[in-house]
Amino acid sequence: MLETTAYTQLIAHLRPLGRRWRWRAGVQAAHRTIGIALGVAALALIAGRVFPFAEYRLVAGGVIAGWLLALTTYHLVRRVPPFLVAQHADRELALQDRLATALVLADPRSHARAPFDTALVARQIADALTVAAEIDPRHAFRWRLRRALILGDLIALAIVGALVVLPNPMDALVAERARIAETAQTQAAKLEQLAREIEQNRTLAPEERAALVRQIRDLIARLAGNPGDAKKALADLAQFQDQWRAQLDPAAPTEQAALDALARQLARLAGAPDQAPDATQAAQLLEQLAAQLEQMTPAQRAQFADALDRAATQVAARDPDLAAALAQMAQAARGEQASAAQTQRATRQAAQALRAAATDQAFQAALARALSQTEASQRAVASASNSAATPAGNSAPGANRSTAATQVGGGGGTAANTLPPAVRAGVAGAPANPNKAFGVSDLETVYAPVTAGQGRGEIVGGQQNQTGTTTSYEGKAPLPGATHSALVPYSQVYLRYAEIAGQTLERAYVPAGLQDLVKEYFSALEP
Amino acid sequence: MEPLNDPGITVEQFTTTARAIEREVSTLIVGQHEIVRQTLVTLLAGGNALLEGVPGLGKTMLVRTLAQTLACKFSRIQFTPDLMPADIVGTNILLEDASGQRRFQFEPGPVFANLVLADEINRATPKTQSAMLEVMQEHSVTVAKTTHRLAEPFFVLATQNPLEMEGTYPLPEAQLDRFFFKLNVAYPSADELVMIADRTTGARTPQPQRVAAAPTIVAMQQLARGVPIAPHIVQAAARLIRATQPQDADAPASVKQYVTWGSSPRGMQALILAGKITALLAERYNVALDDLRAAALPALRHRLILNFEAQAEGVTPDRIVSELIETVLDETNT
Numbered sequence: 001m002l003e004t005t006a007y008t009q010l011i012a013h014l015r016p017l018g019r020r021w022r023w024r025a026g027v028q029a030a031h032r033t034i035g036i037a038l039g040v041a042a043l044a045l046i047a048g049r050v051f052p053f054a055e056y057r058l059v060a061g062g063v064i065a066g067w068l069l070a071l072t073t074y075h076l077v078r079r080v081p082p083f084l085v086a087q088h089a090d091r092e093l094a095l096q097d098r099l100a101t102a103l104v105l106a107d108p109r110s111h112a113r114a115p116f117d118t119a120l121v122a123r124q125i126a127d128a129l130t131v132a133a134e135i136d137p138r139h140a141f142r143w144r145l146r147r148a149l150i151l152g153d154l155i156a157l158a159i160v161g162a163l164v165v166l167p168n169p170m171d172a173l174v175a176e177r178a179r180i181a182e183t184a185q186t187q188a189a190k191l192e193q194l195a196r197e198i199e200q201n202r203t204l205a206p207e208e209r210a211a212l213v214r215q216i217r218d219l220i221a222r223l224a225g226n227p228g229d230a231k232k233a234l235a236d237l238a239q240f241q242d243q244w245r246a247q248l249d250p251a252a253p254t255e256q257a258a259l260d261a262l263a264r265q266l267a268r269l270a271g272a273p274d275q276a277p278d279a280t281q282a283a284q285l286l287e288q289l290a291a292q293l294e295q296m297t298p299a300q301r302a303q304f305a306d307a308l309d310r311a312a313t314q315v316a317a318r319d320p321d322l323a324a325a326l327a328q329m330a331q332a333a334r335g336e337q338a339s340a341a342q343t344q345r346a347t348r349q350a351a352q353a354l355r356a357a358a359t360d361q362a363f364q365a366a367l368a369r370a371l372s373q374t375e376a377s378q379r380a381v382a383s384a385s386n387s388a389a390t391p392a393g394n395s396a397p398g399a400n401r402s403t404a405a406t407q408v409g410g411g412g413g414t415a416a417n418t419l420p421p422a423v424r425a426g427v428a429g430a431p432a433n434p435n436k437a438f439g440v441s442d443l444e445t446v447y448a449p450v451t452a453g454q455g456r457g458e459i460v461g462g463q464q465n466q467t468g469t470t471t472s473y474e475g476k477a478p479l480p481g482a483t484h485s486a487l488v489p490y491s492q493v494y495l496r497y498a499e500i501a502g503q504t505l506e507r508a509y510v511p512a513g514l515q516d517l518v519k520e521y522f523s524a525l526e527p
Numbered sequence: 528m529e530p531l532n533d534p535g536i537t538v539e540q541f542t543t544t545a546r547a548i549e550r551e552v553s554t555l556i557v558g559q560h561e562i563v564r565q566t567l568v569t570l571l572a573g574g575n576a577l578l579e580g581v582p583g584l585g586k587t588m589l590v591r592t593l594a595q596t597l598a599c600k601f602s603r604i605q606f607t608p609d610l611m612p613a614d615i616v617g618t619n620i621l622l623e624d625a626s627g628q629r630r631f632q633f634e635p636g637p638v639f640a641n642l643v644l645a646d647e648i649n650r651a652t653p654k655t656q657s658a659m660l661e662v663m664q665e666h667s668v669t670v671a672k673t674t675h676r677l678a679e680p681f682f683v684l685a686t687q688n689p690l691e692m693e694g695t696y697p698l699p700e701a702q703l704d705r706f707f708f709k710l711n712v713a714y715p716s717a718d719e720l721v722m723i724a725d726r727t728t729g730a731r732t733p734q735p736q737r738v739a740a741a742p743t744i745v746a747m748q749q750l751a752r753g754v755p756i757a758p759h760i761v762q763a764a765a766r767l768i769r770a771t772q773p774q775d776a777d778a779p780a781s782v783k784q785y786v787t788w789g790s791s792p793r794g795m796q797a798l799i800l801a802g803k804i805t806a807l808l809a810e811r812y813n814v815a816l817d818d819l820r821a822a823a824l825p826a827l828r829h830r831l832i833l834n835f836e837a838q839a840e841g842v843t844p845d846r847i848v849s850e851l852i853e854t855v856l857d858e859t860n861t
Contacts, residue, residue, distance in 0.1 A: 087759070090815075096806075096809075096811055096813070096815035096817060096818075097757060097760060097813060097814070097815040097816060098811070098813060098815075100757055100759065101755060101756070101757035101760070101813035101814075102813070104757045104758060104759075105755055105757070116753050116754065116755040116756075117750070117753025117754070117755075120538070120750075120753050120754055120755055120812050121755050121812075123538065123812045124755050124812035124813045127811070127812055128813075
């Protein structure tokens with residue numbers, strides 16, 4: 001009973017000492033380890049100045065927060081047995097192991113007192129209680145802070161503070177990468193929208209549609225996974241641009257214009273002059289007019305045949321089958337086909353050819369839209385990477401598709417090559433109907449012939465021979481106003497001119513005051 | 528285990544008596560406070576002490592003075608090479624009584640005293656030295672199959688001269704281990720020499736007073752054994768003793784390099800008993816690590832057997848023990 005009371009009293013004396021000791025141990029542990037935490041944080045901050053990673057401040061803060069949390073948790077959760085407190089108090093207060101010995105001897109669960117003199121044990125415990133009662137816990141455990149360590153901690157703190165406060169050049173690069181990644185995501189979303197539209201376009205041939213959508217989705221995946229690397233994004237865009245541009249027929253707009261003209265003519269002949277039918281509707285009108293051929297006046301038949309002949313001539317270069325079918329239909333319209341069966345066959349063939357041409361035109365339009373979207377994405381990515389003045393397509397690997405066409409300074413170019421993109425006002429064959437394939441503004445066509453001797457070969461229709469086939473020859477420098485591949489989408493023309501302007505700004509001397517003017521001019525013209 | 532019987536003496540009496548003994552010894556012995564204290568500790572622990580020092584440092588005077596203060600029977604044995612065991616422990620002599628009947632009677636030797644000074648013990652032959660083994664350990668003498676108990680308290684204080692080693696017989700390890708403490712008597716300082724001159728060359732020589740009798744010393748010895756010691760202190764002592772063994776994994780490098788054999792368990796007993804007495808002398812009722820620290824050198828220095836490398840490099844047992852105190856006891860304290 002006596003021992004139990006003494007033990008309780010000893011524990012009561014040791015409790016405030018234990019709190020004091022735990023508090024000091026925590027502070028001293030912090031004192032010993034803060035240098036490590038600050039050092040690691042400083043390393044993270046330095047790494048953030050050497051390598052572009054955005055989370056370096058977070059890592060540095062996390063290190064310090066983690067250190068603080070671990071330290072606090074450890075010292076809150078840590079169990080400090082009374083015996084340990086007694087030992088520390090004995091040592092630091094020079095109590096000659098009085099408290100620890102008394103704690104063991106007074107513990108009712110312990111048999112440590114058995115071998116010793118009972119009176120001496122009692123006096124030892126009483127002595128320890130007396131000593132314990134005289135201890136002021138506030139002064140029991142003194143701080144033991146090392147000056148050298150404090151100095152080191154202050155230096156580390158100053159370094160960390162300086163690294164946090166001083167501007168980091170890598171921040172701009174990190175921000176640029178974030179912008180690029182965000183732009184790539186945005187462009188991926190736009191491409192996804194385009195892919196969905198193409199998926200819903202039933203005019204396209206299923207296999208062509210699936211292939212194109214697959215390619216677009218592949219590009220979307222690459223852009224979505226882009227970590228902010230402008231070169232990679234531009235290279236990906238350029239790679240798909242090359243693929244699509246290779247499939248894009250430069251003569252398709254010409255054929256489209258011819259088919260549009262034929263459709264309008266057929267609509268007029270069918271008594272609906274205000275309609276603007278597409279190629280598929282034109283095929284129906286053709287069948288309808290063929291069925292009414294017997295009721296037509298000679299003048300109407302001649303007008304019908306002329307329209308078909310004109311269209312045949314215009315599409316002969318790109319689509320000889322359609323041209324032949326239209327020519328045969330024109331002959332039938334003039335009455336040169338003797339039998340009705342022959343007329344019907346010619347009508348059927350012409351209608352089929354028109355429908356096939358409509359499908360082909362739809363694919364070309366889809367390609368053009370994809371191409372246009374990737375070009376817009378290129379500009380957006382280039383702009384995000386602070387190099388909008390230099391179109392990224394040139395800097396990206398494999399982006400050589402338009403180089404030849406844009407080297408206007410190479411010599412021998414026509415006067416039209418130097419025309420500003422403002423010639424958009426003189427668009428030829430721009431469809432007014434937004435439902436048509438080239439109805440979007442950035443797909444408007446402008447005159448932009450290739451440079452003589454350097455551009456792609458142009459195919460122009462030739463004379464028909466006696467066997468009904470069409471011969472052709474390659475033209476190197478078509479004249480202004482020609483209705484073939486010199487008419488290209490405005491967005492492409494803009495890109496080429498913007499490239500040239502950017503290169504000129506970089507390579508040639510342009511007064512500083514005028515450089516911004518040039519940039520603003522092209523920004524204003526951006527489709 | 529049952530508590531010890533009442534020793535019949537209080538702590539205050541213990542302290543008072545011990546201080547009185549020290550005070551009285553100091554009337555003749557100048558300086559050497561540490562030696563006096565450690566001799567007293569040895570006496571109160573019921574052990575034996577080996578004093579090593581050059582001649583003339585007062586070793587004999589110390590023991591004689593101690594005997595005077597204790598009112599105990601004192602005898603001095605001057606060990607020489609021709610000294611025989613019977614000269615020490617005693618022998619049976621043939622006596623003839625008045626009726627003409629002859630019988631053997633045991634004639635006790637000089638060891639039958641309370642305080643025995645074995646002067647220059649290393650000059651006797653090993654045979655004679657070994658005669659002291661039973662005396663020192665068992666406090667008894669066996670002659671002709673008859674064991675004779677020695678009176679308590681029994682205290683052997685042996686001296687040896689570190690110089691003049693020619694013709695000496697170094698004490699065997701078994702006998703060294705039976706010494707509770709080995710005390711190195713240092714040369715006095717200039718001031719102490721002056722005081723020695725004053726006290727010993729004057730007209731009157733101070734005479735120490737008797738302050739304790741033999742029963743008091745026995746009671747003090749019994750009380751000292753009842754002093755509590757916490758398990759963690761005992762464990763520290765055990766670690767210290769283990770660390771003296773070069774085979775021990777935790778032994779310091781110096782022990783592994785220089786020590787052939789470390790302390791026996793008697794070393795730990797000496798350490799703890801000395802700690803208890805030191806605690807009581809400090810009016811404390813428990814043994815502290817500092818008490819072990821104070822007792823470590825005299826209790827262990829003669830229990831370490833150093834190898835040839837240590838002797839060649841001039842490494843002393845004191846240096847090894849000091850390192851052990853730092854590495855084991857101080858480590859325990861942190």
